[in-house]
């Protein structure tokens with residue numbers, strides 16, 4: 139897979155559509171409001187930007203007044219906060235974590251490093267554009283962004299959720315082939331995750347024309363059933 | 372360290388043939404020796420001179436000389452002296468002896484150097500991948516590996532031109548050095564040479 143081939147694929151953002159039934163509308167708005175006011179942020183820090191999170195979480199800036207709390211397990215978390223540069227090794231773990239999170243899930247890329255590799259652009263070990271590997275709702279640039287900026291970003295995310303616009307997680311199912319292609323580009327064609335994303339997309343009825351493609355074909359041809367990990371002491 | 376001690380050390384180390392000693396200061400000694408003599412020097416320092424701590428092995432790629440320089444940093448808790456033993460080994464075929472039998476921690480440093488520079492240590496217990504488990508390219512710390520070129524071929528650049536930057540540009544400000552101008556080949560310093 140060449141880089142130039144991947145560049146051709148463009149992802150279309152689908153605007154939020156309101157349902158026709160006014161009662162359903164009210165219900166959607168209510169759900170959006172509730173969602174935006176109670177979010178759990180996964181406690182997973184990748185780079186140096188994580189240093190700004192303790193002040194953002196604790197009494198000085200106090201994220202909790204917005205209803206955002208840290209959560210230790212990906213399965214109960216809503217927000218995946220990528221706090222800085224992601225090395226290729228970390229990226230694998232981040233993708234595993236992202237796929238384990240239950241929808242709806244939101245990804246925020248904090249720090250310039252998540253936008254373009256930041257000052258690690260020339261590094262052989264860091265992944266550059268985060269949204270090549272999974273959809274990102276919001277970037278907060280800065281090296282590193284101050285806690286005020288983090289809070290501001292989280293508030294923006296809340297606004298987006300309230301307006302039912304934070305639907306990037308659906309893109310992962312709809313354009314799985316593109317994301318998988320980029321992942322295979324870095325990790326090789328044997329790359330597979332324990333989550334059956336295609337199956338999930340079909341179950342949630344989110345599979346689109348771009349869910350399957352040449353990359354998913356490669357995945358299906360190399361996929362082996364998962365075995366329990368060997369315990370070694 | 373007392374003067375007497377440094378004299379003792381001097382006398383002791385003269386047992387190794389062709390050794391060159393340089394005292395940067397009383398607690399910092401540099402020893403340049405031939406690659407073959409290094410195990411003897413380490414055994415001597417460990418066995419008879421209290422240098423029980425191998426704190427690191429570092430590697431330098433002298434690509435113009437076609438050599439790797441290996442620096443063994445040895446520390447004595449009793450005299451608080453740091454000795455660095457410098458050797459040079461040819462870049463091709465890039466094989467050297469492990470000192471694992473003298474200092475056990477050497478296994479980690481050697482494995483790391485093998486991964487980063489491709490220098491193989493004969494007799495080291497484990498030369499498999501260490502930190503760069505996802506890496507299949509050439510050893511990345513070698514001078515002839517062009518990291519920037521690899522990045523250009525592997526990743527793509529994302530345009531980032533937010534509103535606040537556009538506002539600044541309208542006022543005559545903006546980005547002083549573009550990514551292209553700071554690429555390794557375009558730096559003014561390197562163009563001169």
Ligand code: SF4
Nearest residue numbers: 222223249250251281
């Ligand atoms: S943008 Fe700066 S602070 Fe953030 S991860 Fe990169 S280097 Fe660290």
